[in-house]
Amino acid sequence: MNRLLCVKPDGEVLHYDKRHLFTMGGEADHFAKGRDPLVVEFRGWRIFPLICYDLRFPVWSRNVFGYDLLVYVANWPHVRRIVWDTLVPARAIENQSYAVGVNRVGTDKHGTGHSGGSLLVSPEGELLHRMDGDEGVAIRSISRSKLHKLRERFPVLRDGDRFRIEV
Numbered sequence: 692m693n694r695l696l697c698v699k700p701d702g703e704v705l706h707y708d709k710r711h712l713f714t715m716g717g718e719a720d721h722f723a724k725g726r727d728p729l730v731v732e733f734r735g736w737r738i739f740p741l742i743c744y745d746l747r748f749p750v751w752s753r754n755v756f757g758y759d760l761l762v763y764v765a766n767w768p769h770v771r772r773i774v775w776d777t778l779v780p781a782r783a784i785e786n787q788s789y790a791v792g793v794n795r796v797g798t799d800k801h802g803t804g805h806s807g808g809s810l811l812v813s814p815e816g817e818l819l820h821r822m823d824g825d826e827g828v829a830i831r832s833i834s835r836s837k838l839h840k841l842r843e844r845f846p847v848l849r850d851g852d853r854f855r856i857e858v
Contacts, residue, residue, distance in 0.1 A: 754786035
């Protein structure tokens with residue numbers, strides 16, 4: 692599995708297994724596809740973690756779980772940076788949630804460059820923070836009350852198409 696681990700303050704360990712394997716990178720030859728989404732509750736926030744290539748599949752990230760924060764942890768290369776910079780904000784807007792994209796920096800063993808571009812985006816698509824080029828840590832505040840006011844004022848999630856994902 693290509694697995695994301697979440698360790699809560701009480702020591703509970705949760706995991707999410709990547710749903711969309713990157714076939715062009717041979718992931719399907721080494722990993723099994725994940726089946727189950729994960730929503731982590733933390734300090735009143737509902738957090739939906741996903742992995743890298745999952746970003747390209749909006750149905751999988753559709754906000755049918757009532758999450759507040761969408762988190763993508765990625766190994767997104769510089770040559771496809773425009774996609775990263777476009778889709779993370781798009782997922783925030785279409786799901787009326789905050790979105791965080793955490794991306795690597797440096798060059799991998801194949802010579803592929805990764806330029807970072809970690810970002811925090813508001814539910815309305817506003818870029819709240821961006822990190823480029825170097826490793827780093829950022830601390831930012833987000834507002835659950837602003838999120839809920841937006842959802843009350845402009846309730847697009849209620850109008851979404853109903854569908855079912857078969858796994």
